[in-house]
Amino acid sequence: MHTRDTDDFSDERDQEILGLLKDYPMATADAGFYDQALARATHEGSRRQRNRWLMTGFGSAIAAGLVLWMVSGVFLATPDLPQPDASIPGIAMTLEEPRTVNLVFASATPLDSATLTVTLPDGIELAGFPGQREIAWQTSLVEGKNFLPLELIALTPVGGEVLARLEHDDRDRTFRLRIEVS
Amino acid sequence: MPTRIRLLIRMSSENNSATFEKLVQPHFDRLYRLAFRLTGRKAEAEDLFQELLIKAFGKLDDLVMIDEPGAWLSRVMYNLFIDEQRRFARRRMHTVEEGFLPGDGLEGFAGTDNPEQDQRRLEQLQQLDAALAQLSDEHRLVVLLHDTEGYKLEEIHKLMETPVGTVKSRLHRARARLREILTESGTFS
Numbered sequence: 001m002h003t004r005d006t007d008d009f010s011d012e013r014d015q016e017i018l019g020l021l022k023d024y025p026m027a028t029a030d031a032g033f034y035d036q037a038l039a040r041a042t043h044e045g046s047r048r049q050r051n052r053w054l055m056t057g058f059g060s061a062i063a064a065g066l067v068l069w070m071v072s073g074v075f076l077a078t079p080d081l082p083q084p085d086a087s088i089p090g091i092a093m094t095l096e097e098p099r100t101v102n103l104v105f106a107s108a109t110p111l112d113s114a115t116l117t118v119t120l121p122d123g124i125e126l127a128g129f130p131g132q133r134e135i136a137w138q139t140s141l142v143e144g145k146n147f148l149p150l151e152l153i154a155l156t157p158v159g160g161e162v163l164a165r166l167e168h169d170d171r172d173r174t175f176r177l178r179i180e181v182s
Numbered sequence: 183m184p185t186r187i188r189l190l191i192r193m194s195s196e197n198n199s200a201t202f203e204k205l206v207q208p209h210f211d212r213l214y215r216l217a218f219r220l221t222g223r224k225a226e227a228e229d230l231f232q233e234l235l236i237k238a239f240g241k242l243d244d245l246v247m248i249d250e251p252g253a254w255l256s257r258v259m260y261n262l263f264i265d266e267q268r269r270f271a272r273r274r275m276h277t278v279e280e281g282f283l284p285g286d287g288l289e290g291f292a293g294t295d296n297p298e299q300d301q302r303r304l305e306q307l308q309q310l311d312a313a314l315a316q317l318s319d320e321h322r323l324v325v326l327l328h329d330t331e332g333y334k335l336e337e338i339h340k341l342m343e344t345p346v347g348t349v350k351s352r353l354h355r356a357r358a359r360l361r362e363i364l365t366e367s368g369t370f371s
């Protein structure tokens with residue numbers, strides 16, 4: 001922890017000062033402080049965030065152009081694999097090793113009663129839904145960016161395409177993610 | 183026929199909060215320590231910590247794409263602290279400077295079973311506290327981060343956006359000044 005990368009403190013007196021510095025007291029957070037701070041931040045932050053998020057769209061409240069497939073926090077503008085079709089992002093997965101994909105949906109307005117349907121290729125499952133090839137949710141979107149993490153598991157080395165279809169009223173948008181398994 | 187399961191999920195603020203918590207929570211202790219070293223006082227440290235979280239949540243779409251969220255959060259906290267210092271300096275221009283009172287910062291002193299030894303140690307730490315108060319903010323921060331918190335020069339360079347050479351020079355001067363003050367004060371008999 002205290003590996004020194006300078007050598008000023010060379011004699012005994014200096015070592016005593018260094019010892020004092022290492023012992024310099026530190027306050028500790030009270031029980032519950034971190035939880036309270038998080039709760040305040042997400043409440044206050046949500047209120048401020050709505051004024052700053054960019055809204056895009058093409059005549060629709062569902063801003064499909066801003067759906068970013070993000071894998072473990074890495075922006076998929078530089079995806080793991082070279083792609084024959086540059087418009088379909090891809091990820092690489094390791095057999096039987098879960099990997100979380102964060103779907104980010106940006107909406108210009110709040111949307112109630114949207115339906116999100118995730119369709120999985122053979123050999124890819126969503127954690128918590130064993131054997132299910134298609135899972136659908138009734139969901140609401142807030143104005144701005146909405147995050148949905150999906151934990152995927154590859155059970156066979158085949159791979160394929162995951163589809164996420166967002167429907168609201170008479171509008172829909174389908175997003176594709178290519179998965180290769182090693 | 184694939185099974186369709188219809189679930190009610192609020193894919194909105196709850197998931198944003200969960201994503202945010204997952205990103206920041208591993209760094210809480212280190213950030214709390216940084217806040218305390220920057221401000222020197224628990225109440226102010228907690229205000230700074232809170233302000234950081236509010237700001238970071240507002241930048242969640244940036245935060246999820248960052249490789250080293252801990253370093254990013256530390257830098258945001260440091261910049262918030264500097265901004266507040268500048269605002270405070272402007273407000274205080276026409277008042278008398280209170281200074282950093284010796285002994286004020288010694289929250290968290292942990293004693294042992296030996297009261298005499300504890301008393302001696304407490305006195306030394308209070309003298310260290312007073313000596314640190316005589317350093318400039320930059321010198322105090324560099325020596326606390328490096329020698330107390332164990333930050334490497336490279337980490338301090340990234341945090342303060344100051345060249346490594348300058349960090350090293352400040353550390354050297356801070357240590358020399360501390361040595362001078364503590365020797366003069368008779369901290370070590």
